[in-house]
Amino acid sequence: MPYNKRFDGRKFDELREISAEVGVIPNADGSAKFKIGKTIAIAAVYGPRVLHPRFLQDPTKGVLRCNYNMMSFSGSGERVRPGPSRRSKEISHITEKALEPVLDLSEFPSAVVDVYIELLQTDAGTRCAGITAAALALADAGFPMKDLISAVAVGRIEDKVVLDVSKEEEDYEGGMADIPIAMLPRTGEITLLQMDGLVTLNELKEVLKSAKKACEQIYKVQKDALRARYLK
Amino acid sequence: MSNGIVTSHIINLIDKDSRLDGRKLDQFRDIKIEYGVSAKSAEGSALVKIGKTEVVAGIKMEVGEPYPDRLDEGTIIANVELLPLSSGEFESGPPTIKSIELARSVVDRGLRESKAIDFKKLTIKKGEKVWTILIDAYSINDDGNLADAIGLATLAAIKDAKFPKYDEKEEKIDYKEKTKKGIELKELPIPVTVLKIKNKFILDPTLDEENAMGARLTVTTVEDGRICALQKGGISPLTPEDTEKIIELATKKGKELRKLFK
Numbered sequence: 459m460p461y462n463k464r465f466d467g468r469k470f471d472e473l474r475e476i477s478a479e480v481g482v483i484p485n486a487d488g489s490a491k492f493k494i495g496k497t498i499a500i501a502a503v504y505g506p507r508v509l510h511p512r513f514l515q516d517p518t519k520g521v522l523r524c525n526y527n528m529m530s531f532s533g534s535g536e537r538v539r540p541g542p543s544r545r546s547k548e549i550s551h552i553t554e555k556a557l558e559p560v561l562d563l564s565e566f567p568s569a570v571v572d573v574y575i576e577l578l579q580t581d582a583g584t585r586c587a588g589i590t591a592a593a594l595a596l597a598d599a600g601f602p603m604k605d606l607i608s609a610v611a612v613g614r615i616e617d618k619v620v621l622d623v624s625k626e627e628e629d630y631e632g633g634m635a636d637i638p639i640a641m642l643p644r645t646g647e648i649t650l651l652q653m654d655g656l657v658t659l660n661e662l663k664e665v666l667k668s669a670k671k672a673c674e675q676i677y678k679v680q681k682d683a684l685r686a687r688y689l690k
Numbered sequence: 691m692s693n694g695i696v697t698s699h700i701i702n703l704i705d706k707d708s709r710l711d712g713r714k715l716d717q718f719r720d721i722k723i724e725y726g727v728s729a730k731s732a733e734g735s736a737l738v739k740i741g742k743t744e745v746v747a748g749i750k751m752e753v754g755e756p757y758p759d760r761l762d763e764g765t766i767i768a769n770v771e772l773l774p775l776s777s778g779e780f781e782s783g784p785p786t787i788k789s790i791e792l793a794r795s796v797v798d799r800g801l802r803e804s805k806a807i808d809f810k811k812l813t814i815k816k817g818e819k820v821w822t823i824l825i826d827a828y829s830i831n832d833d834g835n836l837a838d839a840i841g842l843a844t845l846a847a848i849k850d851a852k853f854p855k856y857d858e859k860e861e862k863i864d865y866k867e868k869t870k871k872g873i874e875l876k877e878l879p880i881p882v883t884v885l886k887i888k889n890k891f892i893l894d895p896t897l898d899e900e901n902a903m904g905a906r907l908t909v910t911t912v913e914d915g916r917i918c919a920l921q922k923g924g925i926s927p928l929t930p931e932d933t934e935k936i937i938e939l940a941t942k943k944g945k946e947l948r949k950l951f952k
Binding site: 483484485486496498500501502504507525527529530531532533534535536537540541572574575576578579580581 | 727728729730731732733735742744746748749750752769771773774775776777778782784824826828830831832833863865866
């Protein structure tokens, strides 16, 4: 069965509506809100500050610690129990790995930089939205960064590459590949790459090309949000 | 973070009937309520800002068995999460005593004791199936008076809520489909927190003012002025005269705040 028309009517290479805002949490050292379609992620940065317990400290540089969490009413079905789950722990971990390559924490030995990501509403693409918001929050906090990080989930359904996978597409009956990708938008270097599904190498090449274009669009929205706050 | 100089300055100011941000002692900061902030996911949701303090609350509804001693009643479960995202003072981990106190004394007790929700109306089939209303409030930014913000946010979220469709044959909820039926609120239990600093009473304290407090009393009142919940905090005691004065202040302010929902 060919997949000729997307459930929500978007073009195959079209993102959902995106918007970003920085400085949304006055208490935090840096913060941002990122919306993609109906998925809403809020990120706050606290630090550098003292890292406890001490054995986690790195005397050569600061440690980035991310925490991804879905608010208990933000899921599509029953209430999500508060507190960490296996899923949220894994996403927290890959979020750290996605952001570390652009961040220089060598000035902050033995310290921690905490990034808290909360999902207020979810409709697919939450880890990518969280990473995109977190990168903005880190920039808002003023950390030295090589580049921002932009992230998007690209899918493959039948013979089509679909940009910014929706919930209906995630649940596509005929099977699909869901590939969240984060990258340095200026160089195209990849810092997050995961996949559920089956693809050929050629299909993956197409997916990566499509992700690069999408990340450039997201990057623009991120930069505009930072400009709106700092270049009034 | 408490700061000795700020604290003593605040105390001196309040003693002279003034405050750091220029408000009157019984004056609230600007209040903003936004409904449906998580409309795609939650059955009901709302965001409340009081000055720089921000809270979101969401409602999920589930169907389960009733308690054995209340076969024809549904129930509510209230939970408050003080997110480390909202303040450098909050840490990740199991609920702290502060978050448990807020959930129990502000949200749960206010709704239960005021009989705001008719639990009997949450029955689907007596003894077998009843609705449970799950209320979760999250701090987004803590600049003091989380208690009142959480109270308003949970009421707003309940007012925003619509029951999801329930298929009695399949015994399944279709969360994608909301019905037009809302949760009937027979009362609006409004919590108002009053702080005693020196011999003065202030409303809607900022974080710095909370750090300067002697005693605190959260008074939840209903429309006709009756009190449905009380919770004292802080290290100083309150005299019966103090308590009366506080309840007067809270009842008056509660009447004003109730208008936000009309």
